[in-house]
Amino acid sequence: MTEYTERLLTETPRKDAADRFRIVWLVVIPLIAVLSQVYVPRFIPFLAYLELPLLITVHFALTSGGPIPALFYGMSIGLVQDSLSHQPIGMYGIVKTLVGYFAASVSMRFDVQNPVVTFILAFFFYFFHQFFYWVLSRALLGEALGFDAQQTVIFGLLNAAVALPLFRLLDKLRLAS
Amino acid sequence: MDFFLSRYRHLTVLLIVITAQLLLIAYQVKTNKDIPLIRVWAVTAVTPVETGLELVRRYTWGFVEDYFVLLGVRSQNEKLRSENGQLKIENNYLKSELSTADRARALSVFQARSPSKTVAARVIGNGTGANSKVVFVDRGSTSGVESGMAVVTPDGIVGKVVDAYPTASLVMLITDPTFAAGVVSQKNRVHGTLKGQGHSECLVDYVQNEEHVDIGEWFYTSGDDRIFPKGFPVGQVTAAPNGKSFKEIYVSPSGMPGGVEEVLIVLQGVHQEVPGGEVGSPAYTILPAPTETAAQTPEGAPQPGSLATDADRLRAIYKDVGVEQKHTYGEGPPGSKPPDFTKIPSIHGVPAAGAPGAPPANAAGQSTATNKAQPGQATPATPKPAAPPVAKPKATQPPAVDETDDEPVSATESAPRKPVAPVVVRPRPPANTPPVANPTVSNPAVNQ
Numbered sequence: 001m002t003e004y005t006e007r008l009l010t011e012t013p014r015k016d017a018a019d020r021f022r023i024v025w026l027v028v029i030p031l032i033a034v035l036s037q038v039y040v041p042r043f044i045p046f047l048a049y050l051e052l053p054l055l056i057t058v059h060f061a062l063t064s065g066g067p068i069p070a071l072f073y074g075m076s077i078g079l080v081q082d083s084l085s086h087q088p089i090g091m092y093g094i095v096k097t098l099v100g101y102f103a104a105s106v107s108m109r110f111d112v113q114n115p116v117v118t119f120i121l122a123f124f125f126y127f128f129h130q131f132f133y134w135v136l137s138r139a140l141l142g143e144a145l146g147f148d149a150q151q152t153v154i155f156g157l158l159n160a161a162v163a164l165p166l167f168r169l170l171d172k173l174r175l176a177s
Numbered sequence: 178m179d180f181f182l183s184r185y186r187h188l189t190v191l192l193i194v195i196t197a198q199l200l201l202i203a204y205q206v207k208t209n210k211d212i213p214l215i216r217v218w219a220v221t222a223v224t225p226v227e228t229g230l231e232l233v234r235r236y237t238w239g240f241v242e243d244y245f246v247l248l249g250v251r252s253q254n255e256k257l258r259s260e261n262g263q264l265k266i267e268n269n270y271l272k273s274e275l276s277t278a279d280r281a282r283a284l285s286v287f288q289a290r291s292p293s294k295t296v297a298a299r300v301i302g303n304g305t306g307a308n309s310k311v312v313f314v315d316r317g318s319t320s321g322v323e324s325g326m327a328v329v330t331p332d333g334i335v336g337k338v339v340d341a342y343p344t345a346s347l348v349m350l351i352t353d354p355t356f357a358a359g360v361v362s363q364k365n366r367v368h369g370t371l372k373g374q375g376h377s378e379c380l381v382d383y384v385q386n387e388e389h390v391d392i393g394e395w396f397y398t399s400g401d402d403r404i405f406p407k408g409f410p411v412g413q414v415t416a417a418p419n420g421k422s423f424k425e426i427y428v429s430p431s432g433m434p435g436g437v438e439e440v441l442i443v444l445q446g447v448h449q450e451v452p453g454g455e456v457g458s459p460a461y462t463i464l465p466a467p468t469e470t471a472a473q474t475p476e477g478a479p480q481p482g483s484l485a486t487d488a489d490r491l492r493a494i495y496k497d498v499g500v501e502q503k504h505t506y507g508e509g510p511p512g513s514k515p516p517d518f519t520k521i522p523s524i525h526g527v528p529a530a531g532a533p534g535a536p537p538a539n540a541a542g543q544s545t546a547t548n549k550a551q552p553g554q555a556t557p558a559t560p561k562p563a564a565p566p567v568a569k570p571k572a573t574q575p576p577a578v579d580e581t582d583d584e585p586v587s588a589t590e591s592a593p594r595k596p597v598a599p600v601v602v603r604p605r606p607p608a609n610t611p612p613v614a615n616p617t618v619s620n621p622a623v624n625q
Contacts, residue, residue, distance in 0.1 A: 081306075085306045
């Protein structure tokens with residue numbers, strides 16, 4: 001057995017596991033997040049304000065290590081959300097693209113494993129997401145929607161509180177795979 | 178250039194991606210077209226999972242619910258058995274059945290009775306976005322659902338289909354901020370436009386402040402929007418204050434009290450009447466349509482189909498007199514004997530003075546028409562076409578006419594026209610009495 005074949009044999013299972021995780025990470029988890037946003041509020045209306053797709057995007061951006069994969073990831077989730085709404089496709093796509101890009105850029109400068117930093121980043125990006133979506137709705141679609149800053153802050157705090165255990169769970173899932 | 182791209186690679190990619198999506202939005206907004214490919218993919222990927230989840234939830238939850246219901250029935254049976262009243266058991270069972278009648282049954286009954294062609298659908302998920310109020314239902318274009326179809330329940334309207342996919346449809350609820358529909362109030366028939374507000378109540382816009390809308394009044398679809406058939410309930414008015422230019426009428430939607438589970442999609446709508454309410458009465462009264470029966474015609478009034486005016490009737494009377502006395506009007510030389518006009522009856526059926534059956538004259542100067550009315554003297558009420566003065570050879574002119582009477586003007590028209598002017602007797606008012614515009618009003622006898 002040559003050194004090359006030995007390396008192939010040892011590396012293949014790890015590579016398969018990594019591929020499996022990548023598929024889970026790229027497809028299944030975002031799908032669950034979008035599904036939960038679509039399905040769960042039917043029974044618990046308050047959870048309509050839980051932006052799981054956003055939190056998944058932020059987590060991916062903080063751990064992906066590069067802005068480009070993060071922005072494409074955010075764009076994909078955003079476009080799926082757009083497809084399930086009655087708005088023109090691209091509204092959530094643009095917002096989540098920016099969230100992915102900026103979150104990935106921030107992760108290069110801060111210790112994103114710190115819970116306090118995670119909490120602040122989750123809150124900030126929720127607020128940014130909601131505010132920028134409102135701006136786009138007014139600017140591009142001409143919709144006269146109101147922006148309730150107080151409510152957005154409250155729901156931002158709630159989303160940030162959910163982000164802490166969620167990010168830990170996703171980190172464990174990633175390490176386990 | 179290469180240096181720029183390598184140094185600002187991330188930013189360049191970001192700008193390209195954002196620009197591409199902006200162009201995508203601009204295309205959709207400008208052409209008002211959708212990108213069906215992306216939507217169909219996403220919906221087809223998500224809705225089957227949702228349908229599966231909903232099935233699992235329903236059967237799981239239904240099983241648990243049935244278990245507890247059975248437990249309740251058992252305990253209830255034991256309690257009722259202890260009371261030893263079979264009739265009471267049956268009664269309670271029926272009452273409980275009535276109270277727990279599910280919406281599906283009501284829906285099917287409504288579907289059978291409604292003239293519109295509908296298809297039942299079940300809500301399987303919400304749309305994304307905190308502000309939008311849209312839901313997915315498990316019926317799509319394969320079931321005949323198309324965009325723009327109305328979605329209702331037996332209690333009222335729910336929304337409209339905004340997108341139809343093969344296996345599912347996206348329904349915009351009436352609470353969505355972009356929703357609008359034509360409505361009309363039940364009582365006062367006030368037309369307006371229902372608009373969603375993003376919360377549980379809707380606004381009826383474009384109703385003038387002068388219109389009257391009561392609290393608690395129902396609004397129904399008016400059919401003006403060509404989406405909702407006319408006559409579907411919308412909701413009750415909770416507040417209707419005057420606004421700046423229009424009333425601010427808030428309506429509590431009746432179609433989805435406490436959420437919506439099963440709905441009907443109207444495939445072919447049929448307009449219905451808005452259920453009768455108290456229709457606001459106008460400020461004027463409308464008499465019933467006249468009937469052409471002689472019994473309802475007042476005595477002396479013109480009969481339908483007969484001569485209509487007093488002049489016509491008087492003309493006929495003179496004609497009859499001419500026939501009876503074998504006199505042809507307009508013939509004979511000047512000075513020949515005219516018919517005896519003292520024998521003619523009154524046009525209102527009262528014989529003239531001197532005629533057979535006439536009431537006896539009881540006042541001097543009123544017994545015959547030959548008497549001249551004195552100045553200031555009251556004119557007799559009965560018509561009195563005065564006989565011409567017989568003593569005079571040229572008395573062939575028509576009878577003297579009193580303007581205070583209601584016939585003589587016509588009599589002069591129907592009498593043979595002679596060159597001699599008729600003698601007109603005018604009652605003169607007292608010297609210090611102001612002239613009266615209508616002489617008949619000043620004559621109490623005529624007014625009777």
